[in-house]
Each structure stands twice: as C-alpha cells, then as structure tokens.
Amino acid sequence: MAQSHASEYASLPHSVPPALPKIEKFKVGLCQLSVSYDKEKNIARARKAIQNAAKRGAQLVVLPEMWNCPLSDDNFSKYAEDFDNVDASPSFSMLAEVSHEQGITIVGGSVPEQCGDKLYNTSCVFGTDGKLKDKHRKLHLFDANIPGDISFKESDTSTPGDKLTIVDTDLGRIGIGICHDMRFPELAMFYAQRGVHLICYPGAFNMSTGEHLWELVQRARAADNQVFVATCSPARGSSGCYMIWGHSTLVGPFGEIIATTGHEETTVIAEIDYSIIQLRRENLPLYRQRRGDIYQFVDAHVLKSGQ
Helix, strand or coil: CCHHHHHHHEECCCCCCCCCCCCCEEEEEEEECCCCCCHHHHHHHHHHHHHHHHHCCEEEEECCCCCCCCCCHHHHHHHCECCCCHHHCHHHHHHHHHHHHHCCEEECCCEEEEECCEEEEEEEEECCCCCEEEEEECCCCCEEEECCCEEEEHHHCCCCCCCCCEEEECCEEEEECCHHHHHCHHHHHHHHHCCCCEEEEECCCEHHHHHHHHHHHHHHHHHHHCCEEEEECCCCCCCCCCCECCCCEEECCCCCEEEECCCCCEEEEEEEECHHHHHHHHHCCHHHHCCCCCCCEECHHHHHHCC
C-alpha cells in the first residue's frame, strides 16, 4: 500500500473507545450442547438449554458452532436453512421465538445457511425483541490435513463470508467470529479498534487443536486486545466422525479464565463486568504504548469508503 494512503488512514488501535453500555454487568450463558442426527431433537435441546440459562439469570446466551447437525461436510447441505424463508428455517425461527419469549440476547452459535447455490457457516444474533440484529458468515474456513490426526476441508462445501460483524446491544458492542476465525488475530484487533467489549466465538475445535490451541488462542485474543472473549463448543459426545474438544469458556481482558467446563453437555453461567476492561487498560495501557511510528494498523473499510 502506498505510504500516502497508509499515513492518511492508519491509526493506533484503539481508535473507537468502547461506549458505556446500558448494562455494564450481566450474566452470560454458554450452552455446550450434545448434537445428534435428529434435527428436531437438536432444536428442542437448544431451546430448553436457552430457557434454563435465562432462568439462571443469563441475559446473553451463546450456542455452539453447528448445533443443529453433526459437524461433518456431508451433513451441512442436508441440515441447511434459507433464512429468507422463515417458515422453512426451524433453527432460525426457534432462536427468534425464544429470544423474544425470554427477553434475552442470543448469539445463535452457527448453523449451515443455504443462500442460492452457496452454503455458509452462519451465526445469527437476535435481540430481546426476537428480531435478527445481524448475521456472521464464517470468514476463515477450516482446511487442515495433519497425517495420522485429522483431514478436514470445509472449503469443499462452504463459501467464506465477506464481512466483519459487530453488533450493538444493550449488553455492549459484540464482535462475532466462528471457530477458525479465532486463529486470526487481525480480526480481534479490528474488533477492539472499533470499540467492541466482547468477542463471541462459537467453535468446535477437534481433539488435537483443542488440546494445544483452544485455551491458548482465546486467552491471547482477550489479553492482546483487553476485551472479554466467550467461546462455546458442542459437547464431545456429539454424533459424527469429528471428535470435539468441548471446554466452553469465558475469558477476561487480562487473559484470565473466568469460567470454563469439561467436555460434557452443560451450560456455563458466568458474570461479565465491563468495568474490568477500563481497569486493565489503565493498569497496562497497551494502546498508548503501541509504536505507530514503526508499524501501522490500516482500517481497510475506512480506506475503501473514503471516510
């Protein structure tokens, strides 16, 4: 990129300070669900878990990646839904209904979305009124071939998304990523620059990447950007050939684990207190310490729009 463009549009993250949300302290529920081949049962199980989390005080509920079908390339098209046809999208409809019924915000994990001839791995976010606030299509598809361990090529069936997703709610500004999106620090850095308080990553790391990277990466995303990070995984006992790590977790802005679980089906209820973000940034002012004279962060969206 030309230096003139870089100098004009580059900034030191954090360019948009986090706005004070209407609710600064609240409970989040991370519903780690077992997934079967029966889509109706998966939807019923998710509904019950969301309702139970709300009864336990959760104002924000997060579901796992691919909670309405077993995680396998050959299942995605069979279980996919066209969200524009709500009557034929039972997973989408359930999330809309229960968010309104319980008066809560839901980050609806992810389900396969059919849009024309394209298939996406998509997370829908619903507000307390039951309306869709935004949807995030997985940006980074998981293509891996580790001999003797795992071979998985998500790009064989799915199309990557083409936009970042930031959702303003009464519970703060939330950034969304799905599973492999978490491996890319640029995404989290952009979200933090745009004033995000919390990044939610529905995910389904496998046994190998889970053991070595699941906790490490989410703690790094939180600590580097001094934000909260919430991850939600399916339970390990889910059907299919893909063995899932589990361990849904809430991480604080110092990289500290606030709450986590094992691999079984359960719901993690934990408290988020946004005042900790400001405290950590005062204790360790990373944003003021970044060396913009040596390296720069370019907001491509601003560059493109000419704002």
